[in-house]
Amino acid sequence: MTTLQEIDLQCPICETSFRSRTVVSTNSFGGKRTDFHERAAGTQPLPFLIHMCLRCGFSGPERCFTEDVEVSPTLKERVWRELAREINTGSNPTGSEKYEAAAKVAEWRDMGPRYVADFLLRAAWCAVDEGDTEAERFYRRKAAWKFEEALASYDEVGPDERAVLTYLVGELWRRVGDLATAHTWFNRVHNEVTDIGTQQWVVDSAKQQLNSPREWFG
Ligand SMILES: [Zn+2]
Structure with a gap:
């Protein structure tokens, strides 16, 4: 509550x-x-x-x-x-x-x-x-x-946050209905990973949303 x-x-x-x-x-x-x-x-x-x-x-x-x-x-x-x-x-x-x-x-x-x-x-x-x-x-x-804009600027986003924000941009476009743009962003996620140990879930989520999108985590 x-x-x-x-x-x-x-x-x-x-x-x-x-x-x-x-x-x-x-x-x-x-x-x-x-x-x-x-x-x-x-x-x-x-x-x-x-x-x-x-x-x-x-x-x-x-x-x-x-x-x-x-x-x-x-x-x-x-x-x-x-x-x-x-x-x-x-x-x-x-x-x-x-x-x-x-x-x-x-x-x-x-x-x-x-x-x-x-x-x-x-x-x-x-x-x-x-x-x-x-x-x-x-x-x-x-x-x-x-x-x-934040991702394109030099110091707005820390290196460890780039993968997850790249995923989020993809997901926002997917939810708008612009799948072509969404896929471009999902495909960029793995290039933004700085530590696969902690960011594997972001790569997996991008793959999931690219191939067989889900509305909810879990
Ligand atoms: Zn006022």
């Missing part, structure tokens, strides 16, 4: 204080999808690991509201201009909307493609749980491009 708790946050952009809910404890009894989407039995924790200010639209994990976040005039302006107007006052934002906004904030803060990609991946996972197939594909594509 997932346990949630109310927390008080203050927005670093507009200084509004608001109440949000966060995750105290959760579980992984719901299994793990082959894109690493771990599911809980009961309430899914993901939408509660990200918070949004409903006045200006600023979004991020709890630390973005509690630690000193450097707020440049440019960041402030972009949040007001691009996130504030997307707030739907009639309803609470969905998990995927919050993660998408967090991805934008991270990009504007120059946090690097790897960091941004992770929010987009989580937006896709939330869209799956929200039953929104179109949004799911949209976020998967954006996540795949960002992970590709």
Whole structure:
């Protein structure tokens, strides 16, 4: 079971204080999808690991509201201009909307493609749980491009992480339905292995998804 708790946050952009809910404890009894989407039995924790200010639209994990976040005039302006107007006052934002906004904030803060990609991946996972197939594909594509950007840059991804992220890019494209691109990425996985002892499972997973794809691990 997932346990949630109310927390008080203050927005670093507009200084509004608001109440949000966060995750105290959760579980992984719901299994793990082959894109690493771990599911809980009961309430899914993901939408509660990200918070949004409903006045200006600023979004991020709890630390973005509690630690000193450097707020440049440019960041402030972009949040007001691009996130504030997307707030739907009639309803609470969905998990995927919050993660998408967090991805934008991270990009504007120059946090690097790897960091941004992770929010987009989580937006896709939330869209799956929200039953929104179109949004799911949209976020998967954006996540795949960002992970590709991270892999292409010199120092974003450590050598030991390259194989697993290469696999993930393949899996994202497979789930979008672009099999040709997915296969290109799966075929690259074995070249990225740095330690076959600990990474054999990645090679095996890539082979599996290439030949006879599974939706869940295990
Ligand atoms: Zn705000």
